[in-house]
Amino acid sequence: MRDLEKILEEYLSACIKNGKYLDKGDPKNANKQFRILVNIKTDLNSNQGYGLDKLLPYLEFPNEYVRLHTASIVIPIAPERAKDVLGELSQKRGNIGFTAKMTLSEWEKGNLKFDF
Numbered sequence: 001m002r003d004l005e006k007i008l009e010e011y012l013s014a015c016i017k018n019g020k021y022l023d024k025g026d027p028k029n030a031n032k033q034f035r036i037l038v039n040i041k042t043d044l045n046s047n048q049g050y051g052l053d054k055l056l057p058y059l060e061f062p063n064e065y066v067r068l069h070t071a072s073i074v075i076p077i078a079p080e081r082a083k084d085v086l087g088e089l090s091q092k093r094g095n096i097g098f099t100a101k102m103t104l105s106e107w108e109k110g111n112l113k114f115d116f
Contacts, residue, residue, distance in 0.1 A: 002043055004050055011040045011055070012066060019065030022095045041073055052077050059085050064096050072103050075112070083107070 018033035044050045058070040059081055067085050075082035086107075089100035106112050 002047070004047075004054065007040055007043055007050075008054065010036065012058070012061075012063075014040065015058075015066040015069045016063055018069070019063070019096075022065075037069055037073075056081070064089060064092065068096060068100055068103075071100075075103075075107055079107075 014033045014036040018030050018037065021027070021030035021033060041052070044052055044054060052074050055070050055074055056078060058066050059074070059078075061067055061070070068089055071082040071085040071089070075086075083104060086100045086104040089096055090104060091097060092100070103112070
């Protein structure tokens, strides 16, 4: 079992790097970081004693991409908190605002599917 502290460090790094690559218009590297985030989600769900609730503190992290990814991941377990974060971020310009707005819209339409 991977150490939780290492998983969370990797999570923060991937969120921040994903945002930097998106902002620079580098989809190849942004997608690489996104795949890391998907793997971390799987790690948290598959390791007994962990779970997505370990990400909840990151809903208040200073970096907007960390908050965006966290809200998108934890919306099934903390919908009101995640929707508040997505609503706030949807007011921003650029990738952050667009992604938050679309995530919130698709959640409310029931179109988001989660594999847990």
